[in-house]
Amino acid sequence: MKSLNIYHDFNLDLKLYSIPKKFIDSFQENKRKINFINIDDKTINKQDIEVFFGNRIKDDDIKSYKNIKWIHLGCVGYDALSIDYISRNNIILTNSKGLMTNSMIEQILNYITTFSRGTHRINNLRQSGKLTRQNFDFYYDYIENINTKKVLICGYGEVGKRLSEILNYLDMEVSLLSRTDKKDFKSFTLNNIDKAVENIDFIINLLPLSNETENIFNSQVFSKMTNAYFINVGRGKTVVEKDLIKAIEIGNLLGAALDVFEDEPLELDNPLFNYKNIILTPHIAGLDSNYWTNQLDLFSHNLNKYLASNLSEMKNKIT
Missing domain, CATH: 3.40.50.720 (NAD(P)-binding Rossmann-like Domain)
Structure with missing residues (x-):
């Protein structure tokens, strides 16, 4: 044979x-x-x-x-x-x-709780040699439980479906963004993304890359966010990184966690490295x-x- x-x-x-x-x-x-x-x-x-x-x-x-x-x-x-x-x-x-479903979900949960519990702020204090309760007290108002927080899941494939169930169980208020309307939760289609991101605490991007989704997270969309956290484990080119950085600088975003990027691997001079409230991981969410x-x-x-x-x-x- x-x-x-x-x-x-x-x-x-x-x-x-x-x-x-x-x-x-x-x-x-x-x-x-x-x-x-x-x-x-x-x-x-x-x-x-x-x-x-x-x-x-x-x-x-x-x-x-x-x-x-x-x-x-x-x-x-x-x-x-x-x-x-x-x-x-x-x-x-x-x-x-x-x-990779379970790994991606656990990574997303890690990002969410890192932001909600201020772990990234604690690490910044540690690295600057200022790890005391007195110094952390400055961030007191940013430490919140995630129950009742609003989360938008962008992309409703296998990971999105399972994640929505878990976050709903944790008493987060779940809404969805996808190509078609969904009945399971409050739902928006891609052409209504501006409306979908309004008053959301956590935006989780799982969208695949297509003509519809390339650069979908841009200055116009980020301008609709208020005190939000943005998490991207979808595709790097769905996000205009310079617009995300601007949203961080002006305060529309309190923080971001990025596992994928416009260009990979990240060059060491990439401006994303300059922001302490941007968590960067090297495309390992599914690992x-x-x-x-x-x-x-x-x-x-x-x-x-x-x-x-x-x-x-x-x-x-x-x-």
């Missing part, structure tokens, strides 16, 4: 972006020999690529892989890909939806130590269904 080569782009020197040996070894007992090949291998013939597994594939890559049949994304987002082209050419596209264990379960299931031609039983199918 002919072996199957799986081409991947997990070739960075980071635990999340390099396939563990135990992951590869787990496929060696398969009846059909499975080989994992780095897509950067210069000896690769692009016409041999049937299965691709990774995060950084582009439309031009797909078009050059004339015999590709299945793409599995190690992430959730696929907004950079032409779904029409993939579908027209009968290419299977699956993603890793569900693997946890069980990623590869969970990825193995998902990819193994889909690979077995693919090899058996049971394509309808593959999980997380987009096309």
Whole structure:
């Protein structure tokens, strides 16, 4: 039986972006020999690529892989890909939806409670050598419980749905912003974003990147916010960063927590670093130590269904 080569782009020197040996070894007992090949291998013939597994594939890559049949994304987002082209050419596209949901929610909860309990202010006092209750008393009026606070969840996919349930359980007043009206909570569509952000305490951005959402958080929208906290774990290019900074400076925003950015990685001279009330994390909201264990379960299931031609039983199918 002919072996199957799986081409991947997990070739960075980071635990999340390099396939563990135990992951590869787990496929060696398969009846059909499975080989994992780095897509950067210069000896690769692009016409041999049937299965691709990774995060950084582009439309031009797909078009050059004339015999590709299945793409599995190690992430959730696929907004950079032409779904029409993939579908027209009968290419299977699956993603890793569900693997990062809990991690992202916990990260968002961490941001919310960091702001509400003043943890970021405490850290600033510590770093300046002024960590006393007397100095912290200056921030007394900013320390509040989150129950009864108003939160706007922008994007109502799997993470947004679960997050809305949790925040509602914590007695926060939940409203939603999405492409279509939702019945579960008070809901706004994207063209009503100016109205949606008014009088909101926490704005949580989970929106994917599209023509509709690119730069959607701009000066006009930030001007409608009052004493709000802005959290972005969606897509960096949905936010105009210079407008966010201006909103911080004039006080429309009390603080911001950003896990994604217009350009990544952040350059060290990026002005975002200059603000103590802006929390920065390096695109790790979906990260946890069980990623590869969970990825193995998902990819193994889909690979077995693919090899058996049971394509309808593959999980997380987009096309």
